[in-house]
Amino acid sequence: MEKINIHGVKMDNVTMDEALEYVVGRLDGAGAAKIYTPNSEIMMQAQRDSELKEILNQADLLIADGAGVVLASRILGRPLKEKVSGIDLVKRVLEYTEKRPVSFFILGAKPGVAEMAAQNIMSRYPLAEVKGTHHGYFDAEEEDSIIDKINDSGAEILLVGLGAPKQEKWIHRNAPRLNCKAAMGVGGSIDVLAGTASLAPEFMRRAGLEWLFRLIKEPRRFRRMLDLPRFILLSVKRRLHPEPDEKSFS
DSSP states (O other), X not given: OOEEEETTEEEEOOXXXXXXXXXXXXXXXXXXXXXXXXXXXXXXXXXXXXXXXXXXXXXXEEOOOSHHHHHHHHHTTOOOSOOOOHHHHHHHHHHHTTTSOEEEEEEESSTTHHHHHHHHHHHHOTTEEEEEEEOSOOOGGGHHHHHHHHXXXXXXXXXXXXXXXXXXXXXXXXXXXXXXXXXXEOTTHHHHHHTSSOOOOHHHHHTTOHHHHXXXXXXXXXXXXXXXXXXXXXXXXXXXXXXXXXXXXX
């Protein structure tokens, strides 16, 4: 897959169909593929956190979850094909279960929410089996038992919603111990699947205004969301004054 360098983070330049094809292909592969879906906020976190940046660059699939990341790629003159949001990719994988049964384990969200998501998934997608769940409020001492629970379940895809950058760091650290075929960092998607959170209306998603919807729903996110304009301004600056490693990277 072609890589697009956005401020030192090497995104996979794929469409939603190509991302789905990759995930489906991993179901018959070996090892747990690490799949992350950074938006503008996470991309800016990676500018301040070198460990996070390195983790993102070691992903097996790194896709642009947000119109801001796609806009930045265009400003830099290296356009990504399209936005590939984490929740939409999860839904496409669930739809794919009509062609082939797929099993899942859900890790994250508040106690009880993962179970609600599991019930909704299996009700809507009869060939999607959720083999286990665990909430995201656990400490380091519980990690080994949680990994044993995931592995013992036999789930093929692990959905991890611990929030960024915790979920990316958790997947990266534990991937060698996981028996699943893919571990996906999905952020708040578990809440959406559970029905405890809602997506922006489709017209706002098409217009790249999901950030506005989130801000209206959660005003306390204001300080965090200042990273979006910072990210775009950084992209303009880098377009005018590219760093040496970006001049030679397509």
